[in-house]
Structure formats: structure tokens, C-alpha cells
Amino acid sequence: MKWFRRIPLLVRIPLLSAIMIFAIAMLVTQIAVFSLSKQYEQLTERVGQVYLDGLSASVLPAYRKNDSEGIDRALRQSLDFYLGIVDRQLVLIDEDVGIMAHVSGPNLEATTPPPDAISLASKGYFYEPESQSMWVWRELGESGIIAANLDLSEYAQKRSALHLQLVLIGALMSIVAAFVGYIVIRRMQRPLRTINEHLSNAVAFGPQEIEESHIPKDDEETSTLMQAYNRMTTAVQDRERLSEQLAKQDQQALLGRIAATLAHELRNPLAGMMTALQTIRMYGENDRIRGEALDFIDRGVQSLQGVAEATLKAYRPSAPGPDLESRDLHDVLLLVDPHAARKRVNAAHHLSPFSSVKLDAFKIRQIALNLLLNAIQSSPAGGTVALEASYRDNVFTMKVSDEGEGLPQHVRNFLLAGDAVLSDRSLGLEIVRRLTQDMKGEIAVYNQGGRGSTIELRFPLTEIDTQ
Secondary structure (H helix, E strand, O other): OHHHHHOOHHHHHHHHHHHHHHHHHHHHHHHHHHHHHHHHHHHHHHHHHHHHHHHHHHHHHHHHOOOHHHHHHHHHHHHHOOOOOEEEEEEEEEOOOEEEEEEEOOOOOOOOOOOHHHHOOOOEEEEEOOOOEEEEEEEEOOOEEEEEEEEOHHHHHHHHHHHHHHHHHHHHHHHHHHHHHHHHHHHHOHHHHHHHHHHHHHHHHOOOOOOHHHOOOOOHHHHHHHHHHHHHHHHHHHHHHHHHHHHHHHHHHHHHHHHHHHHHHHHHHHHHHHHHHHHHHHHOOOHHHHHHHHHHHHHHHHHHHHHHHHHHHHHOOOOOOOEEOHHHHHHHHHHHHHHHHHHOOEEEEEEOOOOOEEEEHHHHHHHHHHHHHHHHHHOOOOOEEEEEEEEEOOEEEEEEEOOOOOOOHHHHHHHHHOOOOOOHHHHHHHHHHHHHHHOOOEEEEEEOOOOOEEEEEEEEOOHHHHO
16 A cells, blocks of 8 residues: 555545545445345246246146146146246155156256255245256145246346446446546645645745635635635745844844954953053163063964954854963963053962963963953952962863952853843953853852952863873
């Protein structure tokens, strides 16, 4: 039945209906033929009983006198006169004696034994398909049975011909009925075929409404179905247009956020580089100071490049930056010093010496810079902001603490779980969380009960990273 399932559904339904119509029509034809055959046998049996009535009248006197010759003569005389039905054999059976007389007609060379069914019932009939004849019998007197074997070959041929005609006519009418049923059901399925075509085309070309000319006006149910499909199509088209508008808005918002991120991250390194240039102008004659300022500017340019790459990587993957070294964190402290001075905040650091860590230096610098700037902004005048960093047991740990009022709950929730929405002023913390997740780091936040807060970041390194 797998081949049948490959046929389209709109063809399977009318085809299956046509097959069922054909099968039912043929079944009804067979039932009719069987019924006619039974009626024919019963009618023949009745005719045979009428024949036996006349035969019994001629044989009964001789049977009562136990005249075997008279019985035989009466039976043979009956074989000589027939009209319509040909009797092949005649038998008279007595319960005590057995067969008293058994004669056959000229169309039969020798007699054949009567069927056993004669001894089971006092009246009845039995059809022999081999000889195309029928045995009929009835009681004769008190203990006798008269039986006749009637030739039905001509009627059997006519019955077979009639059977064949009925089968052929039934098959022809069944085919016509099945074909008409198939066409009618296909016409009834035309609205469904229209909807199916529109659904198939919707996959490749998008949903399209059904034209009003294809919606039947005289079929309320079908009209309601097609109009419902049109309403659904209109809703999908409106949703797609809205999705396109939202996608454009998201794209514009993304571009604006990239610009805001770059502006936020580049402003601080540029300020430090401008300070270094002023130092060169003022103390350019001193080789040591000039060299330190130029080195700072060089690292500042690299930092700007790293900021741009790290920012773009948040939206588009790119190559990682150089490995982290201790001087990268010292550069961050130099960058925040002017901001700390303006806020009259002390910037302290506790950096354990380490040579090189397999972490993206540009990203770590961005994280440290944003955390320190946020801590300076949160700390009161005269407060202290501290940066701690260490690398032990393949884990790089960095802490930034302040003496402000502590992080608000929604900021804590954002850093720990990202289930809050921050304003544009908290763009630096959003960058911190995104870059930390990108490097598979962990964030912990500790509030000191109104006396400041500490943000701890841990970056575990695998054995592959440390090799």
C-alpha cells in the first residue's frame, strides 16, 4: 500500500471512493445473481413437485397392488411424454423393499443411483452439478417415495449465460458509477485543490489570497473556508511586513549601538594619548620621559586597535588579540588617573607579577578600564578605588573595588544573570558582561553594606590554553 500513499491526497480520496463504489456494485450484483440462482432452484423444485403429482396419480394404483410390472409400465409411459422439462430417471422406493422400480430415458445410457438425501427427508430436491440435473422426490402412499431426475442442462446453460450477462452489465454499470463518482468527488474537491495549490505556492513565493472569482457563492461552507484562508493570508503578509520593519529598526539600533560602544571605548585611550603628547611637548628634551611617553602612545594605538576589534567581535567574530601581560593593566591605571584626579579619588593597585597569560589583552584592558571608570564614578571624593590581579593555578583573577554606596540590585542581576535592562549610561557594564562571557569567565559581586562594592572576575584556563 506504499504506492497508494504516494498518490496525492486530492486524488486518493476520489479514487478510493470510486474503488468502493465499484466493489459495492459488484457485491450487489453477485448477491443478486446468487438470489436468482436460489429462486431458480426453488422454482424448478416446485415444477418438479407438480410433475411428481401427476406421476404419483398414475403409479399409485399399481404400487398399492404391489404390481411391479404395472409400476414399471407407468414410469416408462411418463418418460415418453414430456413438455418443457425432460425427466432423465424415475425411481420408486419402498421403505421395506428398497428400490422397486428404476427406469431411465433415451437421453441416458444407464441409470445412476439416487442421492442419499432422499432417505433423509420425505420431500425435497438435490442439484447435481456434474450432470446438470436435479433430483426431486415426495411421499407415495404410506411407505413409498417417488423420485425424478430432471434434466436441467438447457436451463443451466441459460442460467450461466444470464449470470455472465448480469456480471458484465454489473461490471459495466459499476465502472460507470465509479467513474461518475470520481468526477463528482473531484469537482467537490475543487475548492480544496485551490487551497492546496495556494499553500504549496506559499512555501516558495509567500502566501497569496484566493481571487474572489474562485470562491463559490452557492456553497456557504466552502466560501467560509476560503475567506478564512484569505484572512489568514492577510495576517501573515501584515506580520511579514512588520517583521521587515522591525529587522530594519534592529539593524539601525545595532549600528547605533556599535557607534556608541566605539565612542565610549575610544574616548579614554585618546585622552591618555593626548596627555602623553602634551608631556612630550613639555618634556621632550628628556630622553627618558620622551621614551616613556612614546611607548605609552604606541600601546595606546594598539589599545585603540584592540578596542575596535573587540567591539566588532561582539557583533562579528574576528581574530583574538595578544596575550595579557602585567604592563597592560598598568596602562589601564595610567588611563584612569586623570579621571580619578578630577573626582579626587585615589587609584590603588595590587598586581601580582606575571609574565604572560593566554587571555585576550585587548578585552581584559576593556573590562578593567570600564570597571575602574564605573568605580571612580561611584566613589565619593576622598575615596579609594583598587585594582587587584593575580594568576595562580591556571586561573586569572581580577577584582575592582570602590567605596561608593554599592551596586543597585538591577545592576547586580544584570552582571550575574543578564535578566535586567540597563540604560545607555551603563553601556560599560554591558561590555564587561559580554566580553567576560565571550572568554568564558565568571562574575561575582560583593556589596559591603553601603561601604562600597567589589566585582570579581575569574577566568579559568584549560591545559591547552596554558601550553
